Amino acid sequence: MYSVEWQKRGLPHAHIFWLVEKIRPNEVDAVISAEIPNVQVDPGLHEVVIKNMIHGPCGTLNQNSPCMMDGKCSKRYPRTLISETITGNDGYPLYRRRSTADNGKSTIVKLNQQDIEIDNRWIVPYSPILSKTFKAHINVESCHSVKSIKYICKYVTKGSDMAVIGIGAENSNDEVTQYQMGAMSVVMKQFGEYFLFLFMRHPSVVHLAVHLENGQRVYFTAQNAVQRAAQPPLHINQFLRQPKR
Structure with missing residues (x-):
């Protein structure tokens, strides 16, 4: 539909x-990702994700972001870093978002003429195959x-x-x-x-x-x-x- x-x-x-x-819990990572791809392994996917799937930044980095309401991000970013995908309490999984110390990736984006380091806390969940196919912002979620x-x-x-x-x-x-x-x-x-x-x-x-x-x-x-x-x-x-x- x-x-x-x-x-x-x-x-x-x-x-x-x-x-x-x-989608069973052990299959979520094969379909949905909330991490910055390795630029050495898949440079095409890395470019699409960096261009289309980074939320904000907002919060303390940008209080004027459209998602800000009452001083907080209405989309709950930045998300919590987590080493494995687990079941959440609201019907959506808590997707794997590894820290840079746990082999997670980061990138540099410009905000107000300043370079800001962005890690997996700011990535909107996506499907690698859909992102590579359409090269656009496509948010993919698993709701159980x-x-x-x-x-x-x-x-x-x-x-x-x-x-x-x-x-x-x-x-x-x-x-x-x-x-x-x-x-x-x-x-x-x-x-x-x-x-x-x-x-x-x-x-x-x-x-x-x-x-x-x-x-x-x-x-x-x-x-x-x-x-x-x-x-x-x-x-x-x-x-x-x-x-x-």
Whole structure:
């Protein structure tokens, strides 16, 4: 399943979910990583991760970061360094984030014209094969909690913005702002069938409630009870016409 939204940034942002086979604790590291790759082993993956998968930096390094709320990072960065992936308390694993003393890697990034050393505490979890394929920011998580069902239902049913309203000066027509606010969303909705669907579910199977034969719940109101009795469904008429044994 996937759902596309824009988050008022002008470009599409997708939430994609796979529910095929569960990932066991000893298989997480083979699918998801939260560490800086070894530049000597895989320079291509190292470049993609350094460019796209570093959070912030925020906190004491940058109080003006968009993720900061009440003096803290709303995304809980920097994360805790840990030598092995373990099960977390919120339905998500605590991914392996080795320190530089434990063979973990670090890199240098520029922030406000200053060089800052970044280690695995700042890496957003990713899938190496997806990062190398698309060379973009793709956050991949393993969720082993019932919260995953709530997460899926929330994102695929909440829909997108219906309208954008603003107050401006008389006879003002800021075409750039109008384009940034809604043009991409409108184009995707109008022409999405040609190059990108806004929502997809596969397989498109709806689970039906299980009940015994003729045991489904039927609700009557004062308005439809008389009409139902006067014009019963076809299968009831056939039943009434059968000769009594």
